[in-house]
Amino acid sequence: MTAEAPTLDRALVPRSDRHQVVVVGSGFGGLFGTKALRDADVDVTMIAKTSHHLFQPLLYQVATGILSEGEIAPPTREVLARQKNAQVLLGEVTDIDLAARTVTSHVLGRELVTPYDSLIVAAGAGQSYFGNDHFAEFAPGMKSIDDALELRGRIFGAFEMAELGAARGENVDHLLTFVVVGAGPTGVEMAGQIAELAHRTLTRDFRAISSRRARVILVDAAPQVLPPFGARLGTWTKKKLEDLGVEVMLGALVSEVDERGLVVKYKDGSEEHISAVTKVWAAGVQANPLGKTLAAQTGAPLDRAGRIGVNPDLTLPGYPEVFVVGDMIALDNLPGVAQVAIQGAKYAAKVIDGRLKGKAPQKPFKYFDKGSMAIISRFRAVAVVGKLRLTGFVAWLMWLGVHLVYITGFKNRVTAVLHWLISFLGRGRSERTSTEQQIFARVALQRLTGGTSDLVSQPGEYDAEAERRRRDELEQRAAEEVRLTDTQVRGVKA
Numbered sequence: 001m002t003a004e005a006p007t008l009d010r011a012l013v014p015r016s017d018r019h020q021v022v023v024v025g026s027g028f029g030g031l032f033g034t035k036a037l038r039d040a041d042v043d044v045t046m047i048a049k050t051s052h053h054l055f056q057p058l059l060y061q062v063a064t065g066i067l068s069e070g071e072i073a074p075p076t077r078e079v080l081a082r083q084k085n086a087q088v089l090l091g092e093v094t095d096i097d098l099a100a101r102t103v104t105s106h107v108l109g110r111e112l113v114t115p116y117d118s119l120i121v122a123a124g125a126g127q128s129y130f131g132n133d134h135f136a137e138f139a140p141g142m143k144s145i146d147d148a149l150e151l152r153g154r155i156f157g158a159f160e161m162a163e164l165g166a167a168r169g170e171n172v173d174h175l176l177t178f179v180v181v182g183a184g185p186t187g188v189e190m191a192g193q194i195a196e197l198a199h200r201t202l203t204r205d206f207r208a209i210s211s212r213r214a215r216v217i218l219v220d221a222a223p224q225v226l227p228p229f230g231a232r233l234g235t236w237t238k239k240k241l242e243d244l245g246v247e248v249m250l251g252a253l254v255s256e257v258d259e260r261g262l263v264v265k266y267k268d269g270s271e272e273h274i275s276a277v278t279k280v281w282a283a284g285v286q287a288n289p290l291g292k293t294l295a296a297q298t299g300a301p302l303d304r305a306g307r308i309g310v311n312p313d314l315t316l317p318g319y320p321e322v323f324v325v326g327d328m329i330a331l332d333n334l335p336g337v338a339q340v341a342i343q344g345a346k347y348a349a350k351v352i353d354g355r356l357k358g359k360a361p362q363k364p365f366k367y368f369d370k371g372s373m374a375i376i377s378r379f380r381a382v383a384v385v386g387k388l389r390l391t392g393f394v395a396w397l398m399w400l401g402v403h404l405v406y407i408t409g410f411k412n413r414v415t416a417v418l419h420w421l422i423s424f425l426g427r428g429r430s431e432r433t434s435t436e437q438q439i440f441a442r443v444a445l446q447r448l449t450g451g452t453s454d455l456v457s458q459p460g461e462y463d464a465e466a467e468r469r470r471r472d473e474l475e476q477r478a479a480e481e482v483r484l485t486d487t488q489v490r491g492v493k494a
Ligand SMILES: Cc1cc2nc3c(=O)[nH]c(=O)nc-3n(C[C@H](O)[C@H](O)[C@H](O)COP(=O)(O)OP(=O)(O)OC[C@H]3O[C@@H](n4cnc5c(N)ncnc54)[C@H](O)[C@@H]3O)c2cc1C
Pocket: 024, 025, 026, 027, 028, 029, 030, 047, 048, 049, 050, 052, 053, 054, 055, 056, 057, 058, 059, 060, 091, 092, 093, 094, 122, 123, 124, 125, 142, 143, 185, 186, 288, 290, 325, 326, 327, 328, 336, 337, 338, 339, 341, 373
C-alpha cells in the first residue's frame, strides 16, 4: 500500500501579533534556544518529531540497562511548562519555505504549516552507514530512545538466546559475540559497558552459559582509539579496554554486515568474517536532510556529512532571519558536540532579542571549548580540558559532575545518581526490561511504505470501507513478509 498524501493543510494561527519565532528540534540546540528566549518579547513555537528532549551522551547507559529512558528524555512540554511564551508541537518538519517564511510539519498524516518571523533550525544529525544503508537492519545506531531500547533488547536478548542454545547443547559463540563499530567516544563507552555487563554484572545470572565467555570486539578503520583525544589518551584507553576484556581491532574496515555477522577488511586487503548476532553501529554521522532543503534555496554549500555552510553569525546567506545551529552546521571545523549546539542556540536567541530591542548587531559566533570526555568503565574515563589531559578516576569524577549538571530536571539527577550507585558501587543494572516489540518494531515499521502513518486512519471523514481495504492490504503484506522469512529469502532461520 502506498502512503496516502496528507489531507490536511492547516496553517497555525499566530498566538499574538508579537514576533513569531519557530524552533525546529527539541535537542540541545532547540531546547536551549527556546529557553534563552524566555524573557524576549516573542512567541516561540518549538516543532520536534519527538515529545521529549534527549540527552544523547547517556543513550549507551539506557542500552546497557543502567538508566531508564525517562531519566535522559524528559518531556519537552514539562520542561517548558513554566515558560509562558513557549508552545510545543509534535511533528516532523518536512519542508521549510524561506521565501514564504513557513515551516511544514507532519505527524501521522496530519500536516501543519507554521509561519515565522525568525527561525532557528536545530534538527541535529543521524547515523551514517557511509552509503551502506542496508547495514542498519542488522547493526542499529545509537541516536534515539528507540535505538537504545532496541539495542538493550538485542544485547540482553543475545544472552537469553545463548542460555537457551547452550541448554540444548548447541554452539552459541555467535550469540555471545558483540561487535561495536566505531572507536569514537560512543563506541568506546558502549564496548566498555557491554564488557562490564559480561564480566561483572551477569556473571551469577545464567546456568548453562558463563557470561564471562562473551567476546566484545571494538572495530574501527582508523589506526587509533578516540582520534580527537590524541595519541597518548588513545593508547591509554585501548589498554584499559583490553584490560576489561575488549578486543580492539584497528585499521579494520567493515565491508559487509548481515544477520549472522560482519566482514572486516584490513589495509593489506585480507578479510575476516566475524560471527556475531549483536552489532552496534557507532561510526559516522550524517546531518539532518533539512540542511539539503535549505541549501537548495540559498546556494549555501553542503559538506560530505551533509552539514550546511552558514555565515559567521549562524544565519543563512541572504536570510538573516534564519539561524542554523548544532550538528547541522559546517563552520570553522566546529565539532558535533552538545556545547556547539547549546552555545549556538543561545547566540541566535540573543541576536533575535537584540534586533527587536534595536541593539547593534552581535559579533560573530565564537565557540568556547569546555573540553571533551569519554568514560571507559566504572571509575575510569579520559578527559581533555584546555591543555590538560586527564585519565582514570579524576577524569571519571569530572565526567560525573558534568553529566549531573546537564541532565535536565532535578528528579532525573537524583534517580540517575541512585542508578549509578547501584551499577558502579554494586553490580546491579535495574533497567534491563525489554520487550519483543522493542527489538523488532523498527524493522517491521520500516517495511511499511508510509511508516506509522500506514497504521492509523487519515484525517478527515472516517471511511469504514476504505479502512477495511487498507487493513486487508496490510495483512497481505505481513503474510508476504512471513513467506519471505520462511523461505529464507529474508533473514536466516535459527
Ligand atoms: C550516542 C551519542 C553520544 C554523544 N556523546 C556526547 C558527549 O559525550 N558530549 C558531547 O558534547 N556531545 C555528545 N554527543 C553529540 C551531541 O549529542 C550532539 O552534538 C548534540 O545533540 C547536537 O545538538 P543538536 O541540537 O544539533 O541536535 P540534537 O540534540 O540531535 O537534536 C535534534 C532535534 O531535532 C529533532 N528533529 C530531527 N529532525 C527533525 C525534523 N525533520 N522535524 C522536527 N524535528 C526534528 C530531533 O527529534 C531532536 O529533538 C553524542 C551524540 C550521540 C548520538
